[in-house]
Amino acid sequence: MSVKNAFYAQSGGVTAVINASACGVIETARKHPDKIGKIFAGNNGILGALREELIDTSLETAEDIAALKHTPSGAFGSCRYKLASPLQDIAPYRRLIDVFRAHDIGYFFYNGGGDSQDTAHKVSLLSKEMGYPITCIGIPKTVDNDLPVTDNCPGFGSVAKYVAVSIREASFDVASMCENSTKVFLLEVMGRNAGWVAAAGGLASQNHGEAPHIILFPEVPFDQQRFLEKVQKSVQDHGYCSIVVSEGVRTDSGELLTHSTSFDAFGHIQLGGIVPTIARMIKHELGYKYHWAVADYLQRSARHIASATDVEQAYAVGKAAVEFAMQGKNAVMPAIVRESNHPYKWSIGEAALADVANIEQKIPRDFITEDGFGITESCREYLLPLIQGEDYPPFRDGMPYYVVLQNNLVEKKIHDPSAAW
Missing domain, CATH: 3.40.50.460 (Phosphofructokinase domain)
Incomplete structure (x- = not known):
């Protein structure tokens, strides 16, 4: 069986640490070239796949990828684009599978909130029906902290x-x-x-x-x-x-x-x-x-002024997403598990995307x-x-230093119906 490439995308409102999750994904995948080939990133989230605008992250240096850990916002661009139910419009899903097939992509890592986890879940199901199974792993992200199952949300x-x-x-x-x-x-x-x-x-x-x-x-x-x-x-x-x-x-x-x-x-x-x-x-x-x-x-x-705990957890869920994929898991999301408060201890657990998608976790009344x-x-x-904790970015000339990636796109392989997206 040939080694499949991976597609990573950032979705919705970005955060101070979403790039730390991207760093976790890319650095971990690079350590296992025998299991995962190139890591493509979506130019402006899922729209990058629909438009076949795939960023080749292999062209970025190890130093620049590492710098993502202290760089805010979405390094590859994000978007607010909700795919309709496949019962209403199957075309976007067919387009995604066509693009994934053309670029030999077998792994889909979607970094976002409830709507994004829903999309990843639907792609995992439909890809099987369409004859090109995709391993879909969600990566939690939302400043609203309203995803269920996970103790808290990176960002x-x-x-x-x-x-x-x-x-x-x-x-x-x-x-x-x-x-x-x-x-x-x-x-x-x-x-x-x-x-x-x-x-x-x-x-x-x-x-x-x-x-x-x-x-x-x-x-x-x-x-x-x-x-x-x-x-x-x-x-x-x-x-x-x-x-x-x-x-x-x-x-x-x-x-x-x-x-x-x-x-x-x-x-x-x-x-x-x-x-x-x-x-x-x-x-x-x-x-x-x-x-x-x-x-x-x-x-x-x-x-x-990011929380050091937040940075660490954001990186950890990105790393775990790749590890889950290599273990053969599908339609799941790494979840943060609180083990104790005094002292604070946490670990990475696992949540089914079906249990996360489109469900909001509000504040308990006793809070x-x-x-x-x-x-x-x-x-x-x-x-x-x-x-808890401070994780200051490096400073240059009195200003924080943030990396800007090259974000070079790969050559398109199929007809581009970009007007549809």
């Missing part, structure tokens, strides 16, 4: 660290100016349906009364009166109020508190911009001067305080290990 620990540090530092600023200036500061963070990122802001508070004083979760319906009363009491007690707001906050009827009228490529409503709405509410009802900030891309690209505005000690115990 989340670094976002959690960034948010906790940012709200703590900003709150020091507000506290120093609250005598006759700003009374309220709001930080908007990511989290469509699960408030894990917002919860991480609670780590900034280590003693009673410290910021943030309020956290707004998607899991807790927004009650305007209770919220405003909490803001007012915080200002009265502490001189100011510091708030972390998840972008997915909803009313008691389940409607998003604020959103745009546009949708992303996965069919999700485009979120963002909730804090101006809440800030104006506070000004109108309470009269307090406010400032707000939106963490947006800053939170997921902050490699300079949120009874009043709905903070995190409990159980939540703190879960979160703290994930932000």
Whole structure:
């Protein structure tokens, strides 16, 4: 049996450590040329396969591949492209198999969230039916930390660290100016349906009364009166109020508190911009001067303050994905298993893609305080290990050094119907 090549792709919103997973995949595969041939990467995720735009990673030096471990964002480009159900449209799946067959690709490593794991699962099933079986291994990634089975998701620990540090530092600023200036500061963070990122802001508070004083979760319906009363009491007690707001906050009827009228490529409503709405509410009802900030891309690209635990785990799941493939496993995903909290110990387990695809893991209610505005000690115990350690990138001339790969494409072998994608 000939040695098959591999295809690796990054999907969805990138993170500070997704390239560490890519590094784990490529370095591990390079150590086993007798089992895996070339490693191709998709130029802009799964679109790279559909358009037959395959990056030949064998042309990258070992030093540059190693530098991926400390480089944020997606080195090969990502995309938000959701394949429809094969019952609705089989054409993209046929195209994928045609491209994989043309380039002798027998392994598919898909680095992404729930939608990506769903795609990998479907390809593993359909490839058999189409007469060209593909070994499909998912690699977990999402700052939202909402994949099931795995204890946590690579990318989340670094976002959690960034948010906790940012709200703590900003709150020091507000506290120093609250005598006759700003009374309220709001930080908007990511989290469509699960408030894990917002919860991480609670780590900034280590003693009673410290910021943030309020956290707004998607899991807790927004009650305007209770919220405003909490803001007012915080200002009265502490001189100011510091708030972390998840972008997915909803009313008691389940409607998003604020959103745009546009949708992303996965069919999700485009979120963002909730804090101006809440800030104006506070000004109108309470009269307090406010400032707000939106963490947006800053939170997921902050490699300079990445969690060392997160970097290590991101590399480990990439490495394990290749090892799973070489062991003959299929339609599975490496999962992080928490073995203990004190001391924190973890290992790599295994999850079936069918148990991961399109399933969201929200915050357990006992991780949120009874009043709905903070995190409990159980939540703190879960979160703290994930932000431990610093893994600074190398610096040059005062700036972090990040690698930019050549990303040379291989020659196309079949007709290019790129207009379809």
